[in-house]
Amino acid sequence: MIQALIVDDEPTHIAGLVRHVGWEELGYAPPLTAHSGAAALEVLRSHNVDVLISDVSMPLMTGIELVSRSKELGYRLQVLMVSGYNEFEFVQEAIHVGAQAYVLKPIKIEEVEAKLTAFRAAIEKQRDIEAETNELQEKVSGSLDVVKERFVHDLVLDGLADPDMKESWVKLLELPDLSRGVVMISFGYDRYLDGGRDARSRIVRGSGFLKAVKVSLSDFEGVIAANLGAEEVVAVHLNPLPEEQVRMDKGISFVQQWIREQYGSSVTVGISRLCKDWSEVPLAYKRVKFMMAKARLLEGGQVLYEERLDETEFLEHRVREEYIPEIVRMLEKTEELPRAVDYAGSVLDMLMAHHSFAYIQAFGFGLLSELARRRKTEDGAPSDPNIPAWQRLIDCSAASQVKEAVMDYIARHAEAELNKQNGQQHHLIQRVAGYIEAHIHENVTVKQLAELHHLNASYLSVLFKKSTGKTISEFVQETRMNRAMELLRDPHVKVYEVAEQVGFQTAAYFAYLFKKTTGYTPQEYRDYYY
CATH class of the missing domain: 3.30.70.270 (Reverse transcriptase/Diguanylate cyclase domain)
Structure with missing residues (x-):
């Protein structure tokens, strides 16, 4: 049986759900109950709960805070939020912290039962996956x-x-x-x-x-x-x-x-x-x-x-089939550029211990040729070989000079690739941030931003966080709050108008988030500062 927990500061609301929902027919055990967020956390600690049904607005600890806290403690729950119509954006916040569904007051029992049915299907699938995983682990251990x-x-x-x-x-x-x-x-x-x-x-x-x-x-x-x-x-x-x-x-x-x-x-x-x-x-x-x-x-x-084994033949094989391709591959990946320089130095040291100056010089020419072949110009055509680097290799008279010339070229190549990549990423993130600022009154999603800039949504999220130190959601909220503070300087702009201009559908949710961010309500902020 599946175990649910109902949390609401109104006892009549809890009693109504306990009495009217067909728990047994839906495959649920009789529900547990709690009248506050703190009491709910105690129940979660002492019982195996699968589904959490919580009211949004509760004193001391809101339903949003309860969901967030339960996720932090590691409880794996299907969460159904209950809210009034004018609290809808609070539910958006709850979904952001981990809720799976919501129903609006006045509650319709058939809606609740539909959500519980969907939760049961998800929980049963999860249990099936866990059982199959455990069975597979047993088979692997036994085989x-x-x-x-x-x-x-x-x-x-x-x-x-x-x-x-x-x-x-x-x-x-x-x-x-x-x-x-x-x-x-x-x-x-x-x-x-x-x-x-x-x-x-x-x-x-x-x-x-x-x-x-x-x-x-x-x-x-x-x-x-x-x-x-x-x-x-x-x-x-x-x-x-x-x-x-x-x-x-x-x-x-x-x-x-x-x-x-x-x-x-x-x-x-x-x-x-x-x-x-x-x-x-x-x-x-x-x-x-x-x-x-x-x-x-x-x-x-x-x-x-x-x-x-003929050591000379094997070493030549590794140079041709392993060392040069691996150096080139690493130089094509931004995250591996520092390691590429170290790897190339190790390869050259190893070759110098076994081969003549002429062989080391030929290795240098081979590596530079492959890098030139892989590098593309702005129009997509292969770039010309780096003539000064080639001339420097030709002028070498000792293996140590070849190593110095090759390592210098690789270091400059890596630095150029890194600067190019960073520059491209910087301009991309600037465009994304500019678009967000220009459309702050709209609810633009990460998926929409990614499609507009021809990127994968997950990649954009990672890149944005790496470049700005903030997630896209954090940047949007910070931009909204900064814009709101600017608008609040004008006493002729109503608070609800400020909310609309920075992308909030209700003044209540705007006020809640503004106070959470700044420590003041919008009116307190306006009165205190202006």
Whole structure:
């Protein structure tokens, strides 16, 4: 059953709702009641309440303040506000702080019952979602395969870089300390040798592939295997012993033979070096995958060891496929500009430790070329290369000079992008603020503002707050109050006229909000100051 709480300082109003609403037929338990906001908060603390029905106008604590306070305390409630016709804008304030619906006095029971029916549907959906979520959590906890697959995925992609995430995985899977380290083994299905490419065959084959790896490595302690796709199984061997190498080789051969017999295809295997820490696994995985891709160009079904990797080839691959694209990507995102400079410096330091001056200089030219290609002129055409920067690179005679030239160019590039972005945002927010000020007598919504300026409403809200330090609602209210104070200087302008000119439908709500903002009623403000 759903539990409602009725709050009103008039006992007769509460009695009428308790008596005339068909609570049981609507799926509700007999309602709880309270005669003040403070008493209602006590009821909320001691009972599980789903629906709050509150009058707007109550002494000491209004219905608006009650709703706001209950939300601050973390109560998840469906809220129905009850108000008089001339209090309608108070209800708008209540909806702003979290109310879902309202009814006007005199109350019509059928309206209340319609709202309660809608609330029941929303609450039941929420309960269904929570039940399904809890059921899913239980299934995930009970399905070790799903958990292991997620663990292997996180490990090879980011090396459990987040300390909290690492600790949670250690507890969940009861992982041992890496006293000897971890070895990563990638089993890659050479599907170009297999004619079956339809979805069903891939799913069946992927399941069989994983089972073959698990069976072949089942005798080893500390091995966790999982699919990273229909054509790849990754196994991590925790704290491997030297004497286990021969048995591991036999297990790998078993997988290759089984796939050959079942599907007539081959499996390329890449075995990483011994990683002393979780954080080393992602790079080892990249190195092994590079070896496997290169080997497959000649022949599938090989077993490859990371120790035999050609470091120069791999580094050139990373420069071409990873470092330059990543620097360019980061320089295109305003929030990542500072990190882009640090990342570029780290890449250059690493290259200088392994490569000649000519290679470092070529890297600089490649990076500048890609940045010039990505940068657009005002008419949308690609911009010309930065000739002075290119000339400076040509004039360099040492790797350190190349680094200095490249870093200087990147820093200036980042600063230019940041200034451009800030300038565009500043002008945009100025236009939005100007529109609000010019139309302060209208009730312009955030959605309307966003559509007028061809933006997403959520993005506009975030951008406005970032640029001004205020939400759009706060800016509108502040602008209205400032305009109202200007108008109140003229004693010939009636208070209700001031309310209309700053966008309020009723003088009562204007007076309420003005006093809440300034500490004075409009008339007190006018009398005191003018």
